[in-house]
Amino acid sequence: MTARGWFLFSLMGVLWGIPYLMIKVAVDGVSPSMVVFVRCALGAALLLPFAIRQGGLAATVRTHWRPMLAFAVIEVIGPWWTLTDAERHLSSSTAGLLIAGVPIVAVLLTRFFGDAEHLGGRRLIGLMLGLAGVGVLTIPHLTGGDARSLAEVAVTVIGYATAPLIMARHLKQVPTLQLIAPVLLLSAIVYAPAAALTWPTTMPSTSVLASLAGLGVICTALAFVVFLELIREVGPTRATVFTYVNPAVAVAAGALFLDEKLTTTVLLAFALILAGSFLATATAASGPRRTERTGQAGQAGRVPSQPAPPQDRSAPAAR
Helix, strand or coil: CCCHHHHHHHHHHHHHHHHHHHHHHHHCCHHHHHHHHHHHHHHHHHHHHHHHHHHHHHHHHHHHHHHHHHHHHHHHHHHHHHHHCCCCCCCHHHHHHHHCCCCCHHHHHHHCCCCCCCCHHHHHHHHHHHHHHHHHHHHHHCCCHHHHHHHHHHHHHHHHHHHHHHHHHHHCCCCCHHHHHHHHHHHHHHHHHHHHCCCCCCCCCCCHHHHHHHHHHHHHHHHHHHHHHHHHHHCHHHHHHHHHHEEEEEEEEHHHCCCCCCHHHHHHHHHHHHHHHHHHHHHCCCCCCCCHHHHHHHCCCCCCCCCCCCCCCCCCCCC
């Protein structure tokens, strides 16, 4: 990856490592539907004015509404509710660690849809180590009431792995703000009725309100802008590998602020997932393939923040 890619990658590890803590705090005071509504409404309110100022927003939506709708459902409307509801029963660190399964699902999906990307031995070992870590963490929760929560996290993982493929294949030419602002606005509208029906009868605590604000401003508005730029920079499969870094932030935040216990199982899963992260990212960054080098050479004079023209193949090389 380029220096810009590594910066975006590291930033995303933090921006989407802390939501698990904030969600855990928020669901103690408001419903999952309210959490998702506030996240989306705040994000849309912050980003929509900038998207409108760019001009052509209505035309963009008319042209790309089908893939934008699919992206909204698969990335936000479904996964955000299932993840938030799951955290009513799972610890924030457990949820963060389980989301580390996204890169594995992303690799399987890209292979299934015909992406010819060569994984390499080291990267494949890294992905398998990460899968082992997810397995170690999941097995103790396979019985009892946690089974539903695990299924909800699985839905979230599949959504997080699938949505970037839609973005990379069909929405790569759409400016970042003009993609995410309408998506967040639509998601807020979808959850508005449920949020109204579950509106709290008393004012939530300061910690709940602060968590909702952080989810909307930092973990949604800012994070989505960075995330879509990361997809454009490194491609949909490699971009998902940052979810191997998220557990470090999720586990640390849970232990520091929520007194979540660092059990032997959690530490073992943590070690396996981080080892998988190192191998997967190191291999991904060790050097682009010949086709990628050729494509990047032709884009050397482009402004980094602008999306590159689509390559002539079925899927982008490399969230």
